[in-house]
Amino acid sequence: MSDEYTPRWSGEGEVRHVVLSSGNRIRYLVTGSGAPLLLMHTLRTQLDYFQRLIPLLAERFTVYAVDLPGMGWSDIRPQAVYDEPSVRRDMLDFIDRLSLKNLVLAGESMGATLALSIAAQRGEGIRSVVAVNTYDYPQGVERANALASFVVKGMRIPGVGKVISSIENEQVLSGILGGGFYDRRKLPSDFVSELIRSGKRCGYPTVETSYFRSLPSFMAARVLYGRISVPVTLVYGDHDWSKPSERESVKKLIRGSNIRILPNTGHFASLENPDEVAGAIFSTP
Template identity: 50%
Template structure:
């Protein structure tokens, strides 16, 4: 049975279907996911410290073009928290691959934001011909990463990662600190929905979540270490960056050089969280690249 907490916020912006729960392969954790729309499969992968509702502004624009699948990673949002779970990139990539295989999806557009963009790329290298194309928005694969968001993010993330005191800082997350860190991912902080912050705070109060947060932040260097997998991708890849993303131009070009025939798009007046800041462009890129991929096939 799906709890009210796992449904209520999502129902506000997408009342047509309720989220469901799926047990990942090999008796893995239960994850919350939403399926919406009709058409070729599109799997959306969310960013650090968020959940599937990150895409609330783009999913309604995509449902006439795709069957959209989006899920909370294990430990995130309203998915199951497993004590002592591994949140490094290889383990998270395995969850993405298992989600896709569990639903037996093929000819997928695999897209993600931030950490989700990196997972879209590395999972595509594992999934082979199941993936028709990859669209990676603001990949998270450089250091110090989220610490570039603003001074508050730098202080808080360093503190959460620290030995001994880190668990205390992770448990002290407040609405103000979370909003402050997330606003550093936007060109215009007014694009951050206040009720979305409230929802993230609610999920962050679940028993065991502070341990998840600390493990996730400590695992972020593993996303940088995963970059060599990009060279193994066979599907067409489009890299998308906000012009105010945390990444540097040289870091973006280095990614393009790793991926055979990768295309790059830069969004104007957009920060690291493009799905909230430029949802029309986010959706347009996905639909246009899908048309190109279909024509090429």
């Protein structure tokens, strides 16, 4: 069952689904009360990535956390496209279908880049953006460790990538994700097990390799940042994969943005340092 794991941590949250104009059926969680906030997760994870952050945010926001198209327990469709413009269109459609107004956009890694590109395309109805460890620079996860570099490079090779994805196990995935933590003990083992479970669905290797091959389109989304007119907070772990110069270059592209650096924190900040991430979101205008 797709919803076995999420209820263990989400309390009174409700798992729902919506079919978008693209035909993609998206799983999402809604919980809390207050102004709406949309959370978008990292590459190769799902809405459960925010399991330590959502309970904090639900005290002040109505939180909507999505499984991005094809990922987690969102449906897998043959011939679906997973480049940044396509995923952005789906998320804009999601916002419209749920009639979300005065919306705070928050995302991490790939989800952070989506939050910024969505705000760039549609300022109206967007209140502010909190972008955590944006994924908009070369190499990205390849900087995590030697294992990640080997696997990610292989994922991009046609034919080979699907084989690598299909034999992915908890040990390999833990090794890759662990390279995104300052303290890898903060990576929940049951979460890794859940990622492997959702990743065993028919067609998932195609989804995973398509996202990896589409990463250049997320880097290309930087050209949109100059259009953003709403308040933006850029949050980076001090041990994120990005270089300080890359963070500053993003800040320069977004007028009026500010940077917040989280101590003793890697790329997966919402799992490693949820209190600080929540604080950054609570501080947004």
